[in-house]
Amino acid sequence: MARQNERKMKLYMEAGLAVLLVLTIALASVSGRLSSQAHEKDKNKQEAAVQGEAEVYEKNKGNDQEKNEVKDQRENNAQNTAGNAEESQETIADGQYPIMGNSRVTVDEMVDYFQTAGKPYPKEALSKGGAESIEVFCRMYYDEAVAEGVRPEVAFVQTMKETGFLQYGGDASVEQFNFAGLGTTGGGVPGNSYPDVRTGIRAQIQHLKAYATADPLNGKCVDDRYEYVKKGTAPYVEWLGQQENPEGLGWATGDNYGYDIVRMIHDMKK
Template sequence: MEFKDFNKDKLKIWLEIFLAVVLVAVVGIAGNKGVFDKKSAKAAETVQAKEAEALKNAEKENEAAKTEGTADKDASGEKNEKSDTGETEEVIAEGQYPIMGKSSVTVEQMVDYFNSSGEKYPESALGKGGADSIETFCQMYYDEAVAEGVRPEVAFVQTMKETGWLQYGGDASIEQFNFAGLGTTGGGVAGNSYPDVKTGIRAQIQHLKAYATVDSLTQECVDDRYEYVTKGCAPYVEWLGQQENPEGYGWATADNYGYSIVDMISKLKEMK
């Protein structure tokens, strides 16, 4: 063998070795890349699975929130389209008679309740203010109360209590058309006066609404003491008495003031 033939053979061997090494390297890299791809794919699948689970849980929570919200809405008394009588009686049984809400009480029951007192309706004095009969008077109470979302029986019975069945005799006089002692503080202070019966009734109802809720008034405010009330401090009739109100707020200081009104309402509702 000649020397140059030997060199060629040697070069060929080294070239084959080099190619073999390169091939091994390429195969190794390719194999590792496959592993990395598998790991990346697996990680991606894990992330996707977690995202899917999170989305599913979120959907469940949203559905639960909707259901809970509906239940809360029903419990808050906004299901007034259902039987008002059943709802009212349930509240009375719990000892909390709400000032706001729909009512099953009728104008006729209010008229009969007044007549059951045996007192004479002061048609001369109240006629000058636009209510010449008990029927007209009760209708005004009903309409004004419904306009503000106040239960008519609450305002009407409060008036019967405050005025002694429209006979007055306290610091305020019947000519003031002040039916619930607005502005009377005792010691001969006559309190507020209004131009007619309807305005006096509206002022009382707006004052009741101020105690019962933070909602704004529906009609133009005629109660000049509206701004002084802590809004929503007495949502229940029972809490109109300062002694029974959890925070010490209230319409009057007399013992069991609100409870006595609820008792009178119960008697009114017995009228057929």
């Protein structure tokens, strides 16, 4: 009986040891997997960090390249502008004032020139056409001229000459928004009329461009006399007068017409 009990006890102990061994192996396996997973996560984090740094580097590299390209473009534009200004000044210095080209005249200078003449601005009439003040009027001239590559001072001063600083008194009237005598052939013919101030200004500038160059218009043509002009026959303001034009063509028949405009431009710049 005692031997049987000993055998049973021995079997129980062996079974317990076997169970304990199995549990130990199982725990070791789980611990290994957990450690492996943690290591894999750390590895993934490191790879992601490296990838993120690489992306940031490439992005910054691209931004730096873009900034350099913009800087180079600005420098080129500045050089081109300076070159154009120098070329324009050289042409003017040679004794002829080009109708086309860049200009250093500002809107404020145009406003001051009008106000210095001491003439009242026809606010009531021109407000109906969208130019309630001389400042707005001059800004329209500047913007429309630049849009076609015409010097703003040429068109503006021509208007001051043609209209007597917007006082009119000739065949055309201020209500027509015709600022340079387009279509006024004399004998009381009033010439063209336009729906608003800007359209009248645009027509005048397009007509000037027709005389100055054979280049096409940049905007839609509103000058119904544009087609009648022989293109490029008066590239200089001085040649706008038919008597001074080498081909006998030009804007007006009056003596020294273009030279008077140039003189007025120089007065405005003083």
